Amino acid sequence: MRPVGILGGMGPEATILLMQKVLAAVPAQDDADHIPLIVHQNPGVPSRIRRLIDGVGDDPGPVLAGMARDLTRAGAQALAMPCNTAHAYAPQILAASDLPFLDMRAATVRALPKGRIGLLASPAVRLTGAFQAQFDAAGLVPVWPKDDAPVLALIRQVKAGQVTAGPAGGAALRRLAEDLAPECDHLLVACTELSLLTDGLMPRTWTDSMDCLVADIVAFARA
Template sequence: MKTVGILGGMGPEATILLMQKVLRAVDAKDDADHIPLIVHQNPGVPSRIKRLIEGVGDDPGPVLAQMAQDLEAAGALALAMPCNTAHAYAPQILAASTLPFLDMRAATARVLPVGRIGMLASPAVRMTRAFDRVFQDAGVQIVWPKDEAPVLSLIRQVKAGQVQSGSRAEFQRIGEDLLQSCDHLLVACTELSLLTDDLPDGLWTDSLDCLVREIVDFAKG
């Protein structure tokens, strides 16, 4: 098994969820059958919401670049990052390390159906156009909610550990509204990955699941 380094800190719940999904993705008979991970859970990564949406705050790029170097020095053989928004800083990560970067966007594009895909993601993903190129190459047309404020509100709730009793129902409503103008939904925020229980079966993909498959395939390969 090859060791994968995880750039964490962009929501501790998301990092924990990634690790749980990686554990469940392996048909392990013993401890030694699991995927070796080195997790850099760094709460010092500057806020992507403040930097990209509000236009204030420090640049996360240099911190993520240093984390990539730390993981390489620690023995990781590839890098993965369970934060869709932070993929806007992938060029800095690639420049800082010689390791392969398991890109969540590319992994997702490979499994999405061709057509109109409704994005359930931070507005920062739209603003940075971080997914646009790889999705266009895959024949995917991105559709955004007309009102992104409720989506951002749910993301903030998860980050603050203040998920309310109606949060999952609100997320379901947002998804169903978006399906009126698209063929399939993409959950492209790992905070929102925690709210997917009530989304319509068979009509959505979670980019975190796509990254998990990429991690397992690399480690076993």
């Protein structure tokens, strides 16, 4: 199987969750049946939220480009990044390596049903138009929360370890989903911190971009 390089550090819990989901996605009978991953877990990536929302702080792009080069040298045959917001810096990653980049946004849009899609995501995803081109091409209509503040607050609480997976975290995400659901046909969880809290959501009413990226990683590695 072909090894996939993971650009991590944009939330260590999200990187761990990605690895757990990749392991769970493979019906392995032995160690050798699992997907080979080369993980660059770099907590030194500058804050995407500070840069994209607050307009301050260092540029994450050069750091992510350096990580892409490191993973290429380490033997990865494709790159993937479990952070929707950080896809604002995909051009720098693509410029730094000739490896295929498994774009989380493209994988997600392929999995979505047609209609109005309510996004539970960092406000930076909206402000940068991270999904806009893919949504337009697929004929999807994004629907955003009327107030970004509760979503951003929950993301920051997860990053700080104040909210974790479990009943309380699931209930917090469910409240945000219930506020948005009447305005849309389907929900998209497009923040890997929020991916930790999806146990509280009703089944079959939502898609998680993390799951979509996992499917692409497994398909590439096993091709």
